Amino acid sequence: MNSSTPGVEAALHARRAASFGAKAAAYAAHRPDYPEKALAWGLGGERNTPEHVLDLGAGTGKLTGGLLALGLVVTAVEPDAKMLEELTKTFPAATPLIGTAENIPLPDESVDAVVVGQAFHWFDLDRAYPEMARVLKPGGVVVALWNHDDESVGWLAEFNALIKTSASRRWLSDYESLPEHEAFEPFEKKTFGHKQPRTAETLVETLATHSHMVVVPAEEREAKLRTAREFLDRNPETASGEFDLPLTTTVFRARKR
Numbered sequence: 657m658n659s660s661t662p663g664v665e666a667a668l669h670a671r672r673a674a675s676f677g678a679k680a681a682a683y684a685a686h687r688p689d690y691p692e693k694a695l696a697w698g699l700g701g702e703r704n705t706p707e708h709v710l711d712l713g714a715g716t717g718k719l720t721g722g723l724l725a726l727g728l729v730v731t732a733v734e735p736d737a738k739m740l741e742e743l744t745k746t747f748p749a750a751t752p753l754i755g756t757a758e759n760i761p762l763p764d765e766s767v768d769a770v771v772v773g774q775a776f777h778w779f780d781l782d783r784a785y786p787e788m789a790r791v792l793k794p795g796g797v798v799v800a801l802w803n804h805d806d807e808s809v810g811w812l813a814e815f816n817a818l819i820k821t822s823a824s825r826r827w828l829s830d831y832e833s834l835p836e837h838e839a840f841e842p843f844e845k846k847t848f849g850h851k852q853p854r855t856a857e858t859l860v861e862t863l864a865t866h867s868h869m870v871v872v873p874a875e876e877r878e879a880k881l882r883t884a885r886e887f888l889d890r891n892p893e894t895a896s897g898e899f900d901l902p903l904t905t906t907v908f909r910a911r912k913r
């Protein structure tokens with residue numbers, strides 16, 4: 657067996673999907689939020705005026721905070737109790753529920769939008785699409801967002817090539833569209849510029865919360881984080897004090913048929 661064996665890949669996927677709770681506090685402190693204009697476009701702008709939204713795979717609430725700031729009523733569904741505990745501390749206005757995308761603990765036709773930050777790739781879509789369609793009201797939208805490093809910036813592309821681990825894989829958002837489902841119209845896609853204030857030290861903290869780092873053996877992780885810090889300390893853009901980490905937010909949206 658090797659790493660391209662389907663069973664090995666499925667096991668790695670499951671380990672990565674369940675890896676976040678061990679780093680819940682660091683996740684809350686070091687992961688980026690989402691730009692308001694990306695959320696507004698995803699939710700449909702003038703075509704759609706949602707009131708009650710489901711943040712699915714809500715984690716520590718990086719997306720929940722943005723949705724609350726738009727004046728929306730937010731239910732946050734998340735399988736990991738430690739992640740949800742962080743969310744509840746920071747965003748008591750949201751309703752937290754333990755659950756998964758494959759088994760959403762909400763009634764039929766109860767939300768105007770299902771919004772997913774950096775989590776769609778963990779879902780079993782054959783089961784999650786029918787569940788998302790079930791909880792959405794007629795005409796509701798599903799919105800999937802990802803923050804990525806903007807690799808058109810030379811040093812960041814070089815940095816990311818250096819810090820790949822044996823668990824690194826491609827993201828769904830690298831594709832032109834997401835897998836289609838009969839319950840939804842085809843996805844539309846748009847990207848937005850974004851940034852996160854970082855220092856060499858806090859960027860290494862961010863890296864340490866990525867699932868491809870969390871699940872590899874400690875020796876590999878420590879070596880990669882050391883490589884990361886050495887690069888950032890000698891790279892002129894990141895060597896001294898605070899800098900803006902250039903990010904791209906990719907948004908997909910699709911209306912329920």
Ligand SMILES: C[S@@+](CC[C@H](N)C(=O)[O-])C[C@H]1O[C@@H](n2cnc3c(N)ncnc32)[C@H](O)[C@@H]1O
Pocket residue numbers: 673674676677687712713714715716717718719733734735736739755756757758772773774775778779780
């Ligand atoms: C990278 S974190 C994203 C958290 C948050 N949405 C954000 O934007 O920061 C991925 C989250 O998806 C959750 N997750 C993993 N598998 C899931 C599933 N099948 N259904 C719902 N959430 C899932 C994880 O527990 C984790 O909190």
